[in-house]
Amino acid sequence: MENKQYVYLFTEGNAKMKNLLGGKGANLAEMTGLGIPIPQGFTVTTEACNKYYNDGRVLAQEVKEEIRKAMANIEEVTGKTFGGQTNPLLVSVRSGARASMPGMMDTILNLGLNDETVEVLARETGNERFAYDSYRRFIQMFADVVMEIEKKNFEHIMDHMKEAKGVHLDTELDANDLKELVRKFKEFYSRAKGQEFPQDPEEQLIESVTAVFRSWDNPRANVYRRLNDIPYSWGTAVNVQAMVFGNKGETSGTGVAFSRNPSTGEDKIFAEYLMNAQGEDVVAGIRTPFPIEELNKQMPEVYQQFVSIVDTLEKHYRDMQDMEFTIEEGKLYFLQTRNGKRTAQAALKIAVDLVEEGLNTKEEALLKVDPKQLDTLLHPAFDEAAMQDAQVIAQGLPASPGAATGKIAFTAAEAKERVEKGEKVILVRLETSPEDIEGMIAAEGILTVRGGMTSHAAVVARGMGTCCVAGCGSIVVNEANRTVKAGDKLYTDQDYISLDGSTGNVYGAQIATVDPEISGDFGTFMSWADEVRVLKVRTNSDTPHDTEQAVRFGAEGIGLTRTEHMFFGEDRIPAMREMIVSRTVEARKKALDKILPMQKADFKGIYEALEGRPATIRFLDPPLHEFLPTHESDIVALAKDMEMEVQDLKDIITSLHEFNPMMGHRGCRLAVTYPEIAEMQTRAIIEAALEVRKEKGLNIVPELMIPLVGEVKEMKYIKDIVVRTADSIIKQSGEDMKYSVGTMIEIPRAAITADEIAREAEFFSFGTNDLTQMTFGFSRDDAGNFLKDYYEKKIYEFDPFQKVDQTGVGRLVEIAVELGRKTRPDIKLGVCGEHGGDPSSVEFFHKTGLDYVSCSPFRVPLARLAAAQAQIKFPREKK
Numbered sequence: 001m002e003n004k005q006y007v008y009l010f011t012e013g014n015a016k017m018k019n020l021l022g023g024k025g026a027n028l029a030e031m032t033g034l035g036i037p038i039p040q041g042f043t044v045t046t047e048a049c050n051k052y053y054n055d056g057r058v059l060a061q062e063v064k065e066e067i068r069k070a071m072a073n074i075e076e077v078t079g080k081t082f083g084g085q086t087n088p089l090l091v092s093v094r095s096g097a098r099a100s101m102p103g104m105m106d107t108i109l110n111l112g113l114n115d116e117t118v119e120v121l122a123r124e125t126g127n128e129r130f131a132y133d134s135y136r137r138f139i140q141m142f143a144d145v146v147m148e149i150e151k152k153n154f155e156h157i158m159d160h161m162k163e164a165k166g167v168h169l170d171t172e173l174d175a176n177d178l179k180e181l182v183r184k185f186k187e188f189y190s191r192a193k194g195q196e197f198p199q200d201p202e203e204q205l206i207e208s209v210t211a212v213f214r215s216w217d218n219p220r221a222n223v224y225r226r227l228n229d230i231p232y233s234w235g236t237a238v239n240v241q242a243m244v245f246g247n248k249g250e251t252s253g254t255g256v257a258f259s260r261n262p263s264t265g266e267d268k269i270f271a272e273y274l275m276n277a278q279g280e281d282v283v284a285g286i287r288t289p290f291p292i293e294e295l296n297k298q299m300p301e302v303y304q305q306f307v308s309i310v311d312t313l314e315k316h317y318r319d320m321q322d323m324e325f326t327i328e329e330g331k332l333y334f335l336q337t338r339n340g341k342r343t344a345q346a347a348l349k350i351a352v353d354l355v356e357e358g359l360n361t362k363e364e365a366l367l368k369v370d371p372k373q374l375d376t377l378l379h380p381a382f383d384e385a386a387m388q389d390a391q392v393i394a395q396g397l398p399a400s401p402g403a404a405t406g407k408i409a410f411t412a413a414e415a416k417e418r419v420e421k422g423e424k425v426i427l428v429r430l431e432t433s434p435e436d437i438e439g440m441i442a443a444e445g446i447l448t449v450r451g452g453m454t455s456h457a458a459v460v461a462r463g464m465g466t467c468c469v470a471g472c473g474s475i476v477v478n479e480a481n482r483t484v485k486a487g488d489k490l491y492t493d494q495d496y497i498s499l500d501g502s503t504g505n506v507y508g509a510q511i512a513t514v515d516p517e518i519s520g521d522f523g524t525f526m527s528w529a530d531e532v533r534v535l536k537v538r539t540n541s542d543t544p545h546d547t548e549q550a551v552r553f554g555a556e557g558i559g560l561t562r563t564e565h566m567f568f569g570e571d572r573i574p575a576m577r578e579m580i581v582s583r584t585v586e587a588r589k590k591a592l593d594k595i596l597p598m599q600k601a602d603f604k605g606i607y608e609a610l611e612g613r614p615a616t617i618r619f620l621d622p623p624l625h626e627f628l629p630t631h632e633s634d635i636v637a638l639a640k641d642m643e644m645e646v647q648d649l650k651d652i653i654t655s656l657h658e659f660n661p662m663m664g665h666r667g668c669r670l671a672v673t674y675p676e677i678a679e680m681q682t683r684a685i686i687e688a689a690l691e692v693r694k695e696k697g698l699n700i701v702p703e704l705m706i707p708l709v710g711e712v713k714e715m716k717y718i719k720d721i722v723v724r725t726a727d728s729i730i731k732q733s734g735e736d737m738k739y740s741v742g743t744m745i746e747i748p749r750a751a752i753t754a755d756e757i758a759r760e761a762e763f764f765s766f767g768t769n770d771l772t773q774m775t776f777g778f779s780r781d782d783a784g785n786f787l788k789d790y791y792e793k794k795i796y797e798f799d800p801f802q803k804v805d806q807t808g809v810g811r812l813v814e815i816a817v818e819l820g821r822k823t824r825p826d827i828k829l830g831v832c833g834e835h836g837g838d839p840s841s842v843e844f845f846h847k848t849g850l851d852y853v854s855c856s857p858f859r860v861p862l863a864r865l866a867a868a869q870a871q872i873k874f875p876r877e878k879k
C-alpha cells in the first residue's frame, strides 16, 4: 500500500510544489520560508481532491485524519484551541488550484465560531461587536458555500434590520443588533435546511473542505476551465489558515495589492484597503475602498513594512504580484501572493520593464505573457470623429480597457440569450458574481455600479480581455423595471450605451469604432518573439484590407485565401450562382468569364498588400448549398439572367440538394466534375501575379492549393490542369515565373496516404477544421449543440474545433508529416485551420515540425508569441 501524504503544513512545502499544493498553497509555503508574516496553516492537496472524486465524492477517512493532525499542529503553533473555551482558534478555508481561478471557487472565513466560542471571543477581545460580526459573516458564508443557501437571503435580512434602525452602513449596526442578526441568520438557516447550524468546529471544517472540492466541479468552474485551458484532472487544493482579523476595530483593516498597476503596468504599487473590514468587503465591492497611500497617513510604520514586503515578494518571484493582506490591531499579515492578472497593455509594459530592470531575461519575459491576451490589444477603439458628439453620461473606474458598444442587458442569462440571437449587448449589473460568467463572456462590455478595481467584475473582465467599467456609482439601475438612470435620462434594454474601459467613461449612444494602432512596448516585445521563434506565422485572408491588417500585425504571408468567400457579396453572388446551376460547359464558361476579372482584381489587390510575401490561394471549396438561391425573388432574377424557365431552374436547384453538403460535392470534387473552374482560377491567379510583377516589380511565387484531396489521383488530375494552364499563360507572357501546387490535408485518408499524395503535392497545408470534423465524424456546424453534454460529462474537456485534439487529429498530422517528408524531404508544411491561432495548438504544431501556422489577422501576434514560447519550451533547430 502506498502511503501518500494528503496534507502539508505551510512549513513543509515550497513554490515548486504547485501541482500538489495548488498556486496559493505553494506560495504560502514559500512565503513562510521567506519569513514573511503570514498566519500559519496547512494545505489539503490536489491529490486529495482527485481522491475525493475517485472515491465517489467522499472525503476519505485518512484525509480527515491528516487534517485533524495538521489542525493540532496549528493549535500548537498559534497557542490557540480549535473550539476552545479560551483563546479559540478560528480558520479560513480557501480553494487554491494550480492556476488561479478568480472568483470561481469559494472562501469561508471565521470557521470555528459557534454559540460558545463567539462568547469567548467577545470576552477575550473585549469587543462583542467584532465577535458577533465575525459570527454572522461565517454563518452567511458557510450557508452559501457549503449548504448552497443563496447569500442574498441573508443580505435581505440584514437590509431589513438596517432599514428598521434607519441606518445605511453595516458598521452602524451595534453589538446587540449583530447578536440579533446572528439569531435571525441561524433561524433562517434551520428553516432552509431543516437542521441546526452546525456547532461542532470539526464538522464545520470537514464540511467546508469537502465543499471546496465539490466546487471544483460546479458549472462556473467548468466554463472557466474550458476558456482557460485548465484540465479537470488538475483538481484543486484547499488551504486552511489561522484567521487574523481586519474587523477588530479602527486599527485593523484589510486590503488587496498589486506590486505594479495591473491596468497600465506602471511601476507603482497599486493597492486598496478598508479599515475595520474583512477581505470579502474589499473584493465584493459593497464598500468603496481607499487607495493605499492613505495608510501612510494612518499607520506610517505598517505602511513602510507593507511596501518593503511587496518589494521583497516582487523581487523573489520576479514578476508583478497580486497580494492580500490584513492588519490586525496594528500588526500586518500577508494572506497570499500570486503572479498578478493584468491587462494586455500592462502585461507588455511589465515584461519590457522587467527585462530592462534586469529582473527577467527576454525568454522569461516572453513566457510571462499569455498569448491570448494580445488579442485584446488589437481590438478596436472608438472612432475619434464619432467621439466629437459623444456625451459622457457617467463615469466609473477604468477596470479593463477597450471600447464596447451595445444595447443594455440586465442579467447574465439575458445577455447570453440576446447575443446568441445576434445582438450586441453591454451587461449592466449592480455588481457581478461568478454565476454571471457566461453573460460576461457573451457581452461586448461590462458596467457595474459598485466595486473597485479589484472587484469580481474588474478581475474577471481583465482576464478575459473584455472592456469593463466598474464602480459607476452615479447611475441607478432598476432591475425590476429594466431601466438605467444616468443624470435625468432613462435608458431601457433597447437603448445603446458605450463604454471606454481605459478612461471609465460611459456614453449614452452607439459609437463607431476603429482599428487599433500598435507601437512601443508591443513592438519591442514582439521583436523578441520574432528573434526566438522558428515557426513562421502566416494569415488567413480573403481581402486586400485584411491582408494589410495582417501584415501590420506581422504576418509573413498568406496561408489560406478562401476564394469562395470572395463571392458572398451582393454584386458577385449572382455570377457564382449562375456558375453553379449551369448545366452545360458553355453556360458555365460564360459564368466563369464573368467571375475571372473579379478574381483577378482580388488577387492583384492581395499580392500588392503582401508586398512580395508568399500567398497560398485555395481553389473553390464551397459547400454548394451556401450559394444556392432560396428566395423566390432571387430564383426568378437568376432565371431571367440565364434566360431560362423558373421551373427549370427550380428543378436544377432541387437536383443539387445534398443530404450532407459538408461531405458532398465540394473542394476538389467540384473541379473534378467541372475542370473549367480550376482552369479559370489558375488563370486568375497566374495572370494577376504576372501583372503585379510587371507593375510593381514584386517577385511573386503563387502557391495554388487544391482542397479536400483524399486520393493522389484526384490531386494529379487537377494538378495537370493547373500546370497545363499556368505553363501556357507564363510561356505566352514571355516571363519566367515560378509557382507551386500543393494540397490541403483535411481528410483522414489524405493523412494516411500522404506519402503518395506528396508525389504530386509540393506542399501540405493541414486543414484541421475539416480534419477534425472528419476524424471525429461530427459536423463542425452542429457539434456545438451536443458537445456541451460531452463537457458536462467530462468525455471531452475542450472544443476540438478550437484546440487541436493531439491524440487523434494530431496523430494524423504527425503521420502525414512523416509520410510526406519520406517522399519529398523538402515538402513545405503548414496549418491553416482555426487551430493555427490557438496557443496550445501552435505549440503542438511547432513540436510536430511544421514550417508555419496560418490564422486570422487579429490572431497573428498571438501566434507569433505562442510560437516563441513553444521554441523556448521545446527548442527546435533553426533552419
Ligand code: PEP
Residues within 6 Å of the ligand: 560, 562, 621, 746, 766, 767, 768, 769, 770, 771, 832, 833, 834
Ligand atoms: C479547414 O478545413 O481546416 C480549412 C482551413 O478549410 P475550411 O475551413 O475553409 O473548410
Ligand code: MG
Residues within 6 Å of the ligand: 707, 746, 767, 769, 770
Ligand atoms: Mg476545409
